[in-house]
Amino acid sequence: MTTPEQPQYADRSFRSTPGIIGGLLLIGFAAWIGGDALVTGEGRVPWIAAAGLLLVVPLIVAFTFRPVVYAGADRMRVRNPFRTVELPWAAVADVRAGYSSEVVTVDGTVYQLWSVPVSLRERKRAARRRDRTEAAPGPAAGPGTGQAAASAGADRAVADLRELAERGASRPTAQGTARIRWAYEIIVPALAGLVLLLVLLAV
Incomplete structure (x- = not known):
């Protein structure tokens, strides 16, 4: 079978x-x-x-x-100003956005995501929109309502990449280590x- x-x-x-x-x-x-x-x-x-x-x-x-990040079923390819890093999903430990967006590998190496810049001003605006949405009366209001729509662009991109990493890490074709090209x-x-x-x- x-x-x-x-x-x-x-x-x-x-x-x-x-x-x-x-x-x-x-x-x-x-x-x-x-x-x-x-x-x-x-x-x-x-x-x-x-x-x-x-x-x-x-x-x-x-x-x-x-700068661009390509994400497929098996891997992500991070193209930064002076080098390209290809990471199978199994090699990705986390994708996060603090003051900058970055991907962390299982061995602790951190690579910046230049194409996903973090805007603190946009993040504050998104937080205010989210607070207004959750405080609005009506059956659609409540915690988590409009969460995705009221998120900053970098946070949405990082959440999508993290989901792809979690979903693809177990694929046999997503195994391996990082490859770097200058x-x-x-x-x-x-x-x-x-x-x-x-x-x-x-x-």
């Missing part, structure tokens, strides 16, 4: 929309300033502008567009831009 296969679901992604918007604005500002220096600058100015863009643009991408596509051009900029400023 064969056991039915568990249903497969597409990966869920958790990323910061304000971060992406901020990244677009910063890229536009850098392109405006750097492009003007490249076109109208004289002497070493275009070279300095090119080196500055080579340094700044990868860093903007790293801290705004790149983002050389970000690190190498940023370092090259930094070195070139220092050389140009020194001579």
